[in-house]
Amino acid sequence: MDETPGLRERKKAATRAALHEAALRLAIDQGVDGMTVEAIADAANVSRRTFSNYFSGKEEAIFHGDTVRLRRMLELVRAQPADEQPWTVLTRAALQLAEETYLGNEEWLSRRRLLRGHPSLAAHQVAAFAVVERELAAELAHRLGGDDVALRARVLAAIFLTTMRVAVQDSTEHPERPLLDVVGAALAAAAPA
Amino acid sequence: MDETPGLRERKKAATRAALHEAALRLAIDQGVDGMTVEAIADAANVSRRTFSNYFSGKEEAIFHGDTVRLRRMLELVRAQPADEQPWTVLTRAALQLAEETYLGNEEWLSRRRLLRGHPSLAAHQVAAFAVVERELAAELAHRLGGDDVALRARVLAAIFLTTMRVAVQDSTEHPERPLLDVVGAALAAAAPA
DNA sequence: ACAAAACTTGCCCAGCAGGCAAGTTTGCCG
DNA sequence: CGGCAAACTTGCCTGCTGGGCAAGTTTTGT
Structure with a gap:
C-alpha cells in the first residue's frame, strides 16, 4: 500500500480532524446550541463555507x-x-x-x-x-x-x-x-x- | 378510563395526524427536499408556526x-x-x-x-x-x-x-x-x- | 358566567445548507 | 521543468428553518 496517500489527502484529513477537534471543544464549553458553525470554522482556520464542504452540520463534525x-x-x-x-x-x-x-x-x-x-x-x-x-x-x-x-x-x-x-x-x-x-x-x- | 380525552386533546391529535398525512403525501410526490414546511402546514390548514409547535422538522412529521x-x-x-x-x-x-x-x-x-x-x-x-x-x-x-x-x-x-x-x-x-x-x-x- | 390555562398565529431574527463562479493549490505527464 | 487539468477553498448569495415573543382565540374547570 501507499505509505503517503498524497499531500492532498493528508491535508484534507488534517482539516477534517481540526474541524472535529474544534467542534468538540466548542461544544463542550459553549454548549452545542451556543456555538455557531462559523465559530468552529474560525477555530480551525478555515472559512465557514469550507466547513460545509466537510460536514453537513455541527453534529456530524462532533x-x-x-x-x-x-x-x-x-x-x-x-x-x-x-x-x-x-x-x-x-x-x-x-x-x-x-x-x-x-x-x-x-x-x-x-x-x-x-x-x-x-x-x-x-x-x-x-x-x-x-x-x-x-x-x-x-x-x-x-x-x-x-x-x-x-x-x-x-x-x-x-x-x-x-x-x-x-x-x-x-x-x-x-x-x-x-x-x-x-x-x-x-x-x-x-x-x- | 376516560372515553373522550377532552376536545382539546382530540383536536391536537387530529392536527398532528393531518400534518403527518400531509408530510407523507407531499414527500412522496415532491420529494423530501422539494417540499417546504410551509407547504405541509398549508396542506393541513394550519400556519407554518403551528407546524413547529407539533414537530421539530419535516422528517419528524414523516x-x-x-x-x-x-x-x-x-x-x-x-x-x-x-x-x-x-x-x-x-x-x-x-x-x-x-x-x-x-x-x-x-x-x-x-x-x-x-x-x-x-x-x-x-x-x-x-x-x-x-x-x-x-x-x-x-x-x-x-x-x-x-x-x-x-x-x-x-x-x-x-x-x-x-x-x-x-x-x-x-x-x-x-x-x-x-x-x-x-x-x-x-x-x-x-x-x- | 368568568377567569385561568392552553393553543394558534403573525412577526421577527439569526443561523444554516448549499448553488455558483472566481481564485488557488496539487497532481500528473510529456 | 513547464504547464494543463482536476481538485479544493472562498466569498457571495438565496430561500428555508427553528424558535422567542406577544396578541388574539379556544377550551376547561368551577
Missing part, C-alpha cells in the same frame, strides 16, 4: 471521531480469518477497538461525558453508528451460510453496532466502570443463540 | 406514524404477564403489532417504498426507533433477574428495536415477502442466547 473508529472496526473485522464464527469475529474486533481507543486517548470518555444528555446529540450518534451498518452486513454475509443470508447478516450487523453504542453510552454514564468491562458485558448479553 | 406504532408496541409489552421470558414477550408484541399494522393499513408498505433510498430519511428513522429505547429498557428491567440488570435491559431493548427496524427496512426492499415472515425471521436471527 461525531466524526466515532465515524473514524467505526471504520477502523470494519478493518478489524475484515482482517480476521474467514472461517471463524461471526459473533466471535465481532467480539474480538470490539474488544480490540475498545482497548486501542482507550489507550490512544485516555481523556476520550471524560470529554464525552461533558456532552451527555443533550437531546439532539443522541439521535445523531445513533445515525453515525447506522452509517456503517450496510458495509458491515456485506462483510458478514461472506461469513454466513444457510438460508436468508442477506437478512441475517443485516440483523447481525445492526445488533452488534447497536450493542456497541449502548456500551459506549452506558460507559459515559458510569465512569467508574472500565470501558472494556462494559463492552464485554454488553456483548455477552447480546450474543445470539 | 415518521410520526412509526412513533405511534412504537408507542403501541410499548403498550403491548406492558400488557403481558410479568413472569414470561423477556424475549418471548417482545416477540409476541412484535408479531401482533406487525399484524395490526398490516391489517389496519394495507398500503402502508407501498407508501413507504416510495420514500426509500433517501439518505437523510434513514437517519431519522433510526432516531425515531431510538426514542422509545429507554422506556422499553425500563419496562424490561422489571422482568430481568441476575447481575447488571440495567445494562442488560438496555441492550435487550436496543437489540429488539434495531431488529424491528431492520425487518421493516428489509420489507420495503423485498415487497414480495410478507411482512410477518420477515419480522419472524429477523427476530429468530436476533434471539439472544
Whole structure:
C-alpha cells in the first residue's frame, strides 16, 4: 500500500480532524446550541463555507471521531480469518477497538461525558453508528451460510453496532466502570443463540 | 378510563395526524427536499408556526406514524404477564403489532417504498426507533433477574428495536415477502442466547 | 358566567445548507 | 521543468428553518 496517500489527502484529513477537534471543544464549553458553525470554522482556520464542504452540520463534525473508529472496526473485522464464527469475529474486533481507543486517548470518555444528555446529540450518534451498518452486513454475509443470508447478516450487523453504542453510552454514564468491562458485558448479553 | 380525552386533546391529535398525512403525501410526490414546511402546514390548514409547535422538522412529521406504532408496541409489552421470558414477550408484541399494522393499513408498505433510498430519511428513522429505547429498557428491567440488570435491559431493548427496524427496512426492499415472515425471521436471527 | 390555562398565529431574527463562479493549490505527464 | 487539468477553498448569495415573543382565540374547570 501507499505509505503517503498524497499531500492532498493528508491535508484534507488534517482539516477534517481540526474541524472535529474544534467542534468538540466548542461544544463542550459553549454548549452545542451556543456555538455557531462559523465559530468552529474560525477555530480551525478555515472559512465557514469550507466547513460545509466537510460536514453537513455541527453534529456530524462532533461525531466524526466515532465515524473514524467505526471504520477502523470494519478493518478489524475484515482482517480476521474467514472461517471463524461471526459473533466471535465481532467480539474480538470490539474488544480490540475498545482497548486501542482507550489507550490512544485516555481523556476520550471524560470529554464525552461533558456532552451527555443533550437531546439532539443522541439521535445523531445513533445515525453515525447506522452509517456503517450496510458495509458491515456485506462483510458478514461472506461469513454466513444457510438460508436468508442477506437478512441475517443485516440483523447481525445492526445488533452488534447497536450493542456497541449502548456500551459506549452506558460507559459515559458510569465512569467508574472500565470501558472494556462494559463492552464485554454488553456483548455477552447480546450474543445470539 | 376516560372515553373522550377532552376536545382539546382530540383536536391536537387530529392536527398532528393531518400534518403527518400531509408530510407523507407531499414527500412522496415532491420529494423530501422539494417540499417546504410551509407547504405541509398549508396542506393541513394550519400556519407554518403551528407546524413547529407539533414537530421539530419535516422528517419528524414523516415518521410520526412509526412513533405511534412504537408507542403501541410499548403498550403491548406492558400488557403481558410479568413472569414470561423477556424475549418471548417482545416477540409476541412484535408479531401482533406487525399484524395490526398490516391489517389496519394495507398500503402502508407501498407508501413507504416510495420514500426509500433517501439518505437523510434513514437517519431519522433510526432516531425515531431510538426514542422509545429507554422506556422499553425500563419496562424490561422489571422482568430481568441476575447481575447488571440495567445494562442488560438496555441492550435487550436496543437489540429488539434495531431488529424491528431492520425487518421493516428489509420489507420495503423485498415487497414480495410478507411482512410477518420477515419480522419472524429477523427476530429468530436476533434471539439472544 | 368568568377567569385561568392552553393553543394558534403573525412577526421577527439569526443561523444554516448549499448553488455558483472566481481564485488557488496539487497532481500528473510529456 | 513547464504547464494543463482536476481538485479544493472562498466569498457571495438565496430561500428555508427553528424558535422567542406577544396578541388574539379556544377550551376547561368551577
